[in-house]
Amino acid sequence: MASLTIFADRKSQPSRAILIFCKVNGIEFEEVKMDLFKGDHLTAEYEAINPMKKVPAIAHGDFTLFESHAILIYLACCYNVSEHWYPTDLRTRAKLHAIMDWHHTNLRQGAAGYINTTVVAPKLGKPPNPEGAAECERKLIASFSTIETMWLKNDASFLLARDQPSIADLSLVCEIMQLEILSMEERNRMIRPYKKIQKWVERVKNATNPYFDEIHQLLYEIVASSKQQEA
């Protein structure tokens, strides 16, 4: 098997999903730690790996790939991972594809959009954009509601009422974890009404630990340090 290199910034939610997936499944890889704040993704060297200049990306021998969902599917098919991650049943697989497609323009736009608007943009000196933030929050709340009513119905453990997690669970939960960097008040306002979402996040965490916490360690440290600065 060709050697696998993962170009990832653990501050990035799709980067974390891929790292956790590989660790949980015993897939050997070399992690190239990219720091987006230092512009590691903007070098000519990295552009040869991922012309989109984004993380994550992988190199598997001489084969390179970007887009985290495409990477998760590729790795699930290449390596001998448990079937629940990317089920072979056509209809289950189709429903998971639909959730991952939906994610791009719903949960991700809401969550990443809110953080970019309220945390990242001000640090880059951009003017406040309360309408933009409100629009992202509406999208995020609507996404939580969709996940609960459609894919975590009844007492579902994981998406589509499955009893083990899939790559879609991992991708969506890593996105939701990014909300940790918001203030407690903001995060509670958004997520507190969604009890099924909270339980589901815990379940994905438990199903993938100790790797989930290991890969999220950097995020936890950033959160702790910013709370200390606030206090």
Added chain:
Amino acid sequence: MASLTIFADRKSQPSRAILIFCKVNGIEFEEVKMDLFKGDHLTAEYEAINPMKKVPAIAHGDFTLFESHAILIYLACCYNVSEHWYPTDLRTRAKLHAIMDWHHTNLRQGAAGYINTTVVAPKLGKPPNPEGAAECERKLIASFSTIETMWLKNDASFLLARDQPSIADLSLVCEIMQLEILSMEERNRMIRPYKKIQKWVERVKNATNPYFDEIHQLLYEIVASSKQQEA
């Protein structure tokens, strides 16, 4: 085989991609014509098929599915379609997944976003939004540039230098066709510099005709009628 129903509005680019795909591949289906302008997607009856209240969606026996890329993949796997539409080679398939993931937040946001901002929003009585339109146009132009430099390199016939079209070619080209409803001046400004894109659109059209033109007939008629009104 269970019977297939496609809920589609031919004014919608992902609806057209699915209809063309089925016709080209001799997949039998019943088309339920939805009119988004009349709110056909907002009925309780349709919500049972697609709770997202969007088109397209399919019902295959008692199995329902939304998100056009997930539908195209599902149909390609269920029916005996030519392998070039959704190649079995893992790496080729992964690259096509990446293009389709990329599409959601790039070409689609640019093209559909521009049309929504400049054509749909004014019809709904919303105020002009020149900054929004300019942002969408930037995204669209950047997407054209990415497609040409990454996936239509050299004298490529289809995406990834393949000699036959894939579901990604069909999805992206149907998106680009939507620009027909803009004024000639606007469309030329955007697409004229991109000769490879123009040739590729023609190739996908030729590879899927007479069905491509048949399914686009409604769009052509809307364009002709609005040109007549202008004149």
